[in-house]
Amino acid sequence: MTQLALVIDLNVCVGCHACVTSCKQWNTFGEAGPLSDQRPYGADPTGTFFNRVQTFEVGEFPNTETVHFPKSCLHCEDPPCVPVCPTGASYKRAEDGIVLVDYDKCIGCKYCSWACPYGAREMDEQQKVMKKCTLCVDRIYDEKLPPAERKPACVMACPTSARLFGDIHDPDSEASRAIREQGGYALMPEWGTQPANHYLPRRKTARQIHPDELERHDNPLKVDGKLPRPATGEPALDDVTSW
Amino acid sequence: MKPAWSVLLLTTLLGAGQGLFLALFAADLAGIAARGLFLYGSIASFGLLAAGLLASFFHLGRPERAWRSAAMWRTSWLSREVIVLPAFMAAVFGWGAAHHAGLSKEIVLSLGIAGALLAAALFVCTAMIYACLKFLQEWHTPLTVINYAALGCASGLTLAAALAAWLHPPLAAAYAAAALAAGAFAYLTRLASLARNARLRPKSTLATAIGIKHPKIAQIAQGAMGGSFNTREFFHGRPREVVRAARWAFLALVFPVPALLLLFLPHSTGMLFLCFVLQYAGLLAERWYFFAEARHPQNLYYQAIA
Numbered sequence: 001m002t003q004l005a006l007v008i009d010l011n012v013c014v015g016c017h018a019c020v021t022s023c024k025q026w027n028t029f030g031e032a033g034p035l036s037d038q039r040p041y042g043a044d045p046t047g048t049f050f051n052r053v054q055t056f057e058v059g060e061f062p063n064t065e066t067v068h069f070p071k072s073c074l075h076c077e078d079p080p081c082v083p084v085c086p087t088g089a090s091y092k093r094a095e096d097g098i099v100l101v102d103y104d105k106c107i108g109c110k111y112c113s114w115a116c117p118y119g120a121r122e123m124d125e126q127q128k129v130m131k132k133c134t135l136c137v138d139r140i141y142d143e144k145l146p147p148a149e150r151k152p153a154c155v156m157a158c159p160t161s162a163r164l165f166g167d168i169h170d171p172d173s174e175a176s177r178a179i180r181e182q183g184g185y186a187l188m189p190e191w192g193t194q195p196a197n198h199y200l201p202r203r204k205t206a207r208q209i210h211p212d213e214l215e216r217h218d219n220p221l222k223v224d225g226k227l228p229r230p231a232t233g234e235p236a237l238d239d240v241t242s243w
Numbered sequence: 244m245k246p247a248w249s250v251l252l253l254t255t256l257l258g259a260g261q262g263l264f265l266a267l268f269a270a271d272l273a274g275i276a277a278r279g280l281f282l283y284g285s286i287a288s289f290g291l292l293a294a295g296l297l298a299s300f301f302h303l304g305r306p307e308r309a310w311r312s313a314a315m316w317r318t319s320w321l322s323r324e325v326i327v328l329p330a331f332m333a334a335v336f337g338w339g340a341a342h343h344a345g346l347s348k349e350i351v352l353s354l355g356i357a358g359a360l361l362a363a364a365l366f367v368c369t370a371m372i373y374a375c376l377k378f379l380q381e382w383h384t385p386l387t388v389i390n391y392a393a394l395g396c397a398s399g400l401t402l403a404a405a406l407a408a409w410l411h412p413p414l415a416a417a418y419a420a421a422a423l424a425a426g427a428f429a430y431l432t433r434l435a436s437l438a439r440n441a442r443l444r445p446k447s448t449l450a451t452a453i454g455i456k457h458p459k460i461a462q463i464a465q466g467a468m469g470g471s472f473n474t475r476e477f478f479h480g481r482p483r484e485v486v487r488a489a490r491w492a493f494l495a496l497v498f499p500v501p502a503l504l505l506l507f508l509p510h511s512t513g514m515l516f517l518c519f520v521l522q523y524a525g526l527l528a529e530r531w532y533f534f535a536e537a538r539h540p541q542n543l544y545y546q547a548i549a
Contacts, residue, residue, distance in 0.1 A: 010455075017466075020466065039469075044469045044470065045469040046467070046469045046470050046471060047471075048472070049466075049467070049471070052465070052466030052467065052471075053466050054462065054464060054465050054466045054544060055462070055463040055464040056449070056453060056455075056460050056461065056462050056463060057460070057461045057462075057463050058455055058457045058459065058460050059457060059459055060459050066463070067453065067455060069453050071466070071544060080376075080377075080378075082318075083315075083318035083319060084318070084319050084320070084321065084375070084376075085315060085319060086311075086312035086313070086314065086315050086319045086321040086322035086325060087308070087311040087312050087314050087315065087322075088311075088314045088315045089311075105308070105311055106304075106305065106308075107303050107304065107305045107306070107308045107309055107311060107312055108303050108304020108305045109302060109303050109304070109312070109321065110302075110304075110476065111319075111321050111372070113472070113476060114244070114376060114379070114539070115376055116541065117378045117447065117539075117540040117541060118540075118541060118544070119473045119477070119539075119541025119542075119544055119545070121472075122471065122472035122473065123304060123472050123476070125472075128304030128305050129304060129305065185454045186454075187451070187452060187453070187454055188447050188451050188452060188540065189451065190446045190447060190451060191377065191378050191446075191447075191540075199453075199454055201454070201455070202455070
């Protein structure tokens with residue numbers, strides 16, 4: 001069985017919001033209709049988004065780290081939002097595991113948003129139906145696009161390649177290899193929703209320099225007892241001669 | 244959670260309608276002949292249920308598609324409620340009409356039993372909509388179901404007492420006594436859920452929400468500065484004093500005030516109706532607090548704007 005998902009590398013994300021704007025652009029012009037905005041140029045603009053980048057500060061000053069955290073629907077393997085839907089508008093596709101909303105069946109009761117612990121679903125105030133990330137389902141199977149572009153818009157836009165897209169049930173996919181080898185984890189595991197999207201943790205990139213890297217213990221001159229002349233502490237030719 | 248007026252009205256009106264029908268049917272079962280009370284009482288019950296149903300439409304973004312919501316009864320308590328409510332309304336209507344038409348005892352009784360079973364089912368469906376959401380820890384308890392049923396029965400019995408004082412005075416005292424007992428029981432179970440919720444520890448924290456194991460995490464930006472659906476739907480946005488006032492209001496109005504009136508004032512029709520109105524106002528405050536008290540784990544992602 002296929003389970004398409006995003007794997008987001010928090011070690012690489014720089015918080016540029018390119019995925020947010022790219023997502024909004026693709027999905028507002030897509031075949032599912034606009035992702036409406038309210039008062040976009042007013043004092044309190046608001047609107048519907050599938051994807052947001054949030055920022056957190058971890059630690060206490062001065063030992064803090066800034067973590068940029070892209071957040072969208074996690075396409076849970078056991079999605080709590082699907083069984084509560086009274087109309088069946090919310091469903092999980094058997095063939096690729098994408099959780100979708102049928103905008104023509106949704107009655108806008110918001111019950112699915114109550115049932116999602118991640119706050120991944122938003123009500124479109126214009127269309128009055130529930131919306132959420134579709135993993136760009138209208139893009140990833142589009143045979144008019146070159147194969148390299150059959151990816152979600154956010155993945156295409158990410159300038160640092162912090163977003164990987166793939167089948168996490170296929171052990172050889174880039175996404176599952178990243179989860180396996182780089183400690184990928186799921187959000188709020190305590191609720192048993194088994195999110196398909198995973199996050200790769202921040203890593204420390206500190207450099208350890210050992211003394212033998214500055215002065216080699218296996219230096220052949222040292223081994224032979226033939227030390228450099230003049231010795232490293234003595235003045236060299238450059239120090240005593242002006243050319 | 245943000246309390247929605249449509250849902251507050253829906254759950255309280257349905258509860259009163261169900262309680263009233265159960266009260267009437269209990270008198271009918273006991274062999275009391277009060278046709279006028281049963282007829283007008285079932286009309287009142289039906290009216291309350293219809294008003295609740297009407298209120299529920301205001302909760303929908305697309306009310307014209309509401310008929311679709313009966314589809315997923317296998318998995319969704321909301322869908323089950325959508326099926327049980329009209330069935331219960333039909334049973335109430337049939338029971339009242341059968342009394343009015345003077346149909347045979349068997350028909351009236353079978354309609355009444357069907358109505359009572361559907362009333363019980365509706366209590367379960369309505370409450371399970373909230374109680375089944377496991378990460379809303381304040382709601383995910385059997386006490387939610389017990390409270391919905393007990394509070395509904397209490398308000399229905401108070402209304403039955405008022406209607407009886409008007410239409411069939413000999414029954415008023417019995418209904419008033421039953422309303423007192425049901426009110427006391429509902430009050431105790433509601434206090435139990437308040438005590439339980441006061442000791443709850445949220446299972447989700449910012450550390451599990453973003454998966455970074457550190458005790459000190461602070462949000463700097465939530466990705467939007469003008470608010471979003473997530474900030475509108477899941478925060479009641481009222482100061483703490485309002486929440487506290489709502490709690491004291493319902494703690495006073497749901498039981499103590501009606502109980503004092505019932506115990507120390509003569510049971511005139513007007514006084515009993517006043518009791519019902521006060522208790523109903525208390526139930527609205529109770530439902531408001533029920534929503535305001537629930538902390539949705541998604542709120543962890545929306546702690547600071549910028």
